[in-house]
Amino acid sequence: MSELLAVDSGTIGEPAVNISIFGAFVLVTLFITFRASRNNKSAADYYAAGRNISGTQNGLAIAGDYLSAASFLGIAGAIAVYGYDGFLYSIGFLVAWLVALLLVAELMRNTARFTMADVLAFRMRQRPVRMAAAISTLTVSLFYLLAQMAGAGGLVTLLLGVSGEAAQAVVVTIVGALMIFYVLVGGMRGTTYVQIIKASLLIIGAFVMTVWVLGEYGFNLSSLLGGAAENAAGAATPRDVLAPGAQYGATGTSKLDFVSLGLALVLGTAGLPHVLMRFYTVPTAKDARRSVVWAIWLIGIFYLFSLVIGYGAGALVGADRILAAPGAVNAAAPLLAFELGGTVLLGIIAGVAFATILAVVAGLTITASASFAHDVYASVLKKGQVTGNGEVRVARITAIVIGAISIGLGILALQAGLNIAFLVALAFAVAASANLPTILYTLFWRNFTTQGALWSIYGGLIACVTLIVFSPVVSGAPVVEATGKSPSLFQDVDFSWFPLNNPGLVSIPLSFFLGWLGSKLSKERPDELKSAELEVRAFTGIGAEKAVQH
Amino acid sequence: MTDPDERRLLTPEEYLAAQNSPEFVDLKKRFRAFAFPMTFAFFAWYLLYVLLSTYAPDFMATEVFGNVNLGILLGLAQFVTTFAITHLYVNHANKRTDPIADEMRERLEQHDFRAGTGTTGTDTQGATRV
Numbered sequence: 001m002s003e004l005l006a007v008d009s010g011t012i013g014e015p016a017v018n019i020s021i022f023g024a025f026v027l028v029t030l031f032i033t034f035r036a037s038r039n040n041k042s043a044a045d046y047y048a049a050g051r052n053i054s055g056t057q058n059g060l061a062i063a064g065d066y067l068s069a070a071s072f073l074g075i076a077g078a079i080a081v082y083g084y085d086g087f088l089y090s091i092g093f094l095v096a097w098l099v100a101l102l103l104v105a106e107l108m109r110n111t112a113r114f115t116m117a118d119v120l121a122f123r124m125r126q127r128p129v130r131m132a133a134a135i136s137t138l139t140v141s142l143f144y145l146l147a148q149m150a151g152a153g154g155l156v157t158l159l160l161g162v163s164g165e166a167a168q169a170v171v172v173t174i175v176g177a178l179m180i181f182y183v184l185v186g187g188m189r190g191t192t193y194v195q196i197i198k199a200s201l202l203i204i205g206a207f208v209m210t211v212w213v214l215g216e217y218g219f220n221l222s223s224l225l226g227g228a229a230e231n232a233a234g235a236a237t238p239r240d241v242l243a244p245g246a247q248y249g250a251t252g253t254s255k256l257d258f259v260s261l262g263l264a265l266v267l268g269t270a271g272l273p274h275v276l277m278r279f280y281t282v283p284t285a286k287d288a289r290r291s292v293v294w295a296i297w298l299i300g301i302f303y304l305f306s307l308v309i310g311y312g313a314g315a316l317v318g319a320d321r322i323l324a325a326p327g328a329v330n331a332a333a334p335l336l337a338f339e340l341g342g343t344v345l346l347g348i349i350a351g352v353a354f355a356t357i358l359a360v361v362a363g364l365t366i367t368a369s370a371s372f373a374h375d376v377y378a379s380v381l382k383k384g385q386v387t388g389n390g391e392v393r394v395a396r397i398t399a400i401v402i403g404a405i406s407i408g409l410g411i412l413a414l415q416a417g418l419n420i421a422f423l424v425a426l427a428f429a430v431a432a433s434a435n436l437p438t439i440l441y442t443l444f445w446r447n448f449t450t451q452g453a454l455w456s457i458y459g460g461l462i463a464c465v466t467l468i469v470f471s472p473v474v475s476g477a478p479v480v481e482a483t484g485k486s487p488s489l490f491q492d493v494d495f496s497w498f499p500l501n502n503p504g505l506v507s508i509p510l511s512f513f514l515g516w517l518g519s520k521l522s523k524e525r526p527d528e529l530k531s532a533e534l535e536v537r538a539f540t541g542i543g544a545e546k547a548v549q550h
Numbered sequence: 551m552t553d554p555d556e557r558r559l560l561t562p563e564e565y566l567a568a569q570n571s572p573e574f575v576d577l578k579k580r581f582r583a584f585a586f587p588m589t590f591a592f593f594a595w596y597l598l599y600v601l602l603s604t605y606a607p608d609f610m611a612t613e614v615f616g617n618v619n620l621g622i623l624l625g626l627a628q629f630v631t632t633f634a635i636t637h638l639y640v641n642h643a644n645k646r647t648d649p650i651a652d653e654m655r656e657r658l659e660q661h662d663f664r665a666g667t668g669t670t671g672t673d674t675q676g677a678t679r680v
Contacts, residue, residue, distance in 0.1 A: 084603070084610075084621055084622070084625075087622070087625055088600070088603055088625070091596070091599070091629070092596075092600075094628070094629065094632055095592060095596045095632055097632070098588075098589070098592050098632060098635055098636070099589070102584075102585045102589055102635075102639055103585060103589060220616075221616075221618065222616025222618050223616070223617070225616070225617035225618060225622070226617040229617060240611075242611065242617060242619055242621075242622070243607055243608075243610060243611035243619065243621065244607040244610050244621055245607040248604065255604045258600070259600060259601065259604055262596075262597075262600040266596055289640065289643060292636075293636055293640060296632065296633070296636050297633070297636075300629055300632060300633060303629070304626075304629065528566070529562035529563075529565065529566060530562075532562070532565040532566045532568070532569040533560075533565040535569055535578075536568045536569050536574065537565075539574070539577055539581065539651060540568075540574075540577075540651045540654045540655045540658060541655050542559075542560065542654075542655045542658040542659065543559055543560065
């Protein structure tokens with residue numbers, strides 16, 4: 001098999017098989033999207049699928065939204081190469097859902113109509129808070145979109161047998177165009193179905209690989225770990241993949257960096273706008289709860305599969321071959337699929353990986369376009385003097401614009417070699433710093449004021465982005481001997497003064513503090529009547545948006 | 551889209567009366583009595599795990615059986631506690647908070663919390679007390 005692998009410039013398997021499986025996915029989802037589009041009339045249909053999605057369906061769709069290429073390919077790859085430290089990622093991503101379950105999902109479902117800003121601005125001065133929430137929503141969505149687009153371009157070299165900047169740009173454009181189409185035609189309902197199908201395929205695919213890998217080791221976890229450890233100890237760069245520290249244990253700074261990342265992961269999820277928006281697609285708060293419960297089980301089980309797949313790739317493929325493949329760490333799962341099941345299994349996994357990217361970018365685009373049309377256009381610019389249809393028209397136009405921007409920036413990010421995991425981690429850090437403190441204060445602290453909200457959102461956002469700009473991610477990271485390049489975005493300059501790659505450790509507590517301080521120092525009193533309305537609605541569900549009857 | 555008139559179903563005074571009613575205070579207390587300590591607990595347990603992995607790698611590398619070490623077992627334990635807390639929360643919500651919330655919502659829809667009425671109306675004994 002290894003001879004087969006080395007046939008050409010690093011492509012594995014049969015590109016025709018990969019493309020046809022991906023094509024089949026696109027055709028099926030397009031058909032379903034068309035059918036779904038017949039009921040897309042009102043704003044509630046377009047933004048929230050008429051609030052007719054069941055808790056179980058929504059749980060699958062959340063899993064589809066959340067298990068992005070970064071978590072599917074990235075985590076399995078990190079476990080394959082660095083072992084234990086990769087496993088730590090998945091735990092942060094999972095535990096984070098408890099914040100959403102216990103504190104956020106149901107209360108948000110009861111009080112919001114379409115966007116996060118509906119809740120945040122509820123008892124505040126509308127326009128400034130909506131504007132701030134929309135800016136942070138758009139920022140988070142854009143970073144996340146960029147990561148997915150760049151990921152699509154990177155995958156293509158490995159799986160479809162095309163290489164070169166022009167070909168990658170074409171693929172990013174095709175993904176972007178498909179995404180715009182799903183969102184325009186299908187709205188939230190079409191997007192939801194795409195996510196459900198993708199989540200089912202992904203989980204089934206991961207299950208098959210997990211059982212297969214365990215079968216190779218007599219269903220004994222200990223011997224699988226032993227195989228991975230043995231293989232890693234004999235690699236070009238020997239690593240202890242069973243103990244912590246292979247990736248982050250080097251220095252005091254890298255350890256602190258990991259704690260910072262851990263904080264951003266666990267607090268970011270419940271502030272991700274495209275995750276929050278999924279809660280508005282179900283009929284009641286109870287269904288929102290049910291959907292998070294489903295999501296936690298599906299995501300948790302998927303990460304357990306990833307653990308086996310990751311160590312399986314480490315044991316059966318080996319770190320050296322993974323790192324030498326195009327796509328490096330991200331190639332672990334596809335290489336393992338090829339090793340186990342040859343061309344067919346690889347084709348399935350490759351198709352699923354593309355489906356993954358497509359479903360996630362569609363979810364992000366609809367969230368970003370809803371935030372612009374509902375918060376910025378309808379509330380801030382038109383002061384609420386706009387019909388539902390007018391708003392949806394603007395949302396559709398915005399989806400096209402956002403799609404076009406992310407295609408352009410995605411191609412640039414790809415050519416600049418921007419690290420995908422970093423973009424996703426940055427999105428989580430911004431969500432945890434700019435969104436979560438304000439969400440929690442709004443729901444649970446009566447004396448929170450407009451000034452507190454603005455200080456917290458803008459403070460968290462600005463701190464986060466500033467610290468990133470002056471971190472080793474952007475400039476000044478030492479040159480890696482193996483590649484002769486610095487992992488920073490800009491080579492040969494150094495204007496960094498913040499030592500950590502992830503700003504969460506500083507920016508998240510800062511944002512909580514600013515929210516408190518801004519409220520304490522503010523001259524206006526909190527609006528008690530609005531506050532009572534928000535609280536009663538959040539806890540009892542009175543006045544919550546109902547499902548649309550068709 | 552929902553009719554705006556329907557959304558303005560209740561007056562601000564009704565919301566205020568509902569917020570100050572003993573059953574709502576009870577509802578909030580029950581919600582917080584579970585959600586807040588549990589959030590603190592899982593967050594502390596997660597941080598402990600991250601800090602142990604980062605600053606006590608030798609301890610985490612202690613082998614328990616075969617090639618399975620303490621770090622991997624504690625990591626799997628994070629999965630177990632996450633699933634367990636999810637289960638406990640659903641039970642708590644079904645038994646302790648949903649009955650009050652459902653009853654209050656029905657009464658609010660019938661404008662049972664208009665000033666001067668309401669708070670002593672139907673009691674919440676129907677809710678399961680544990």
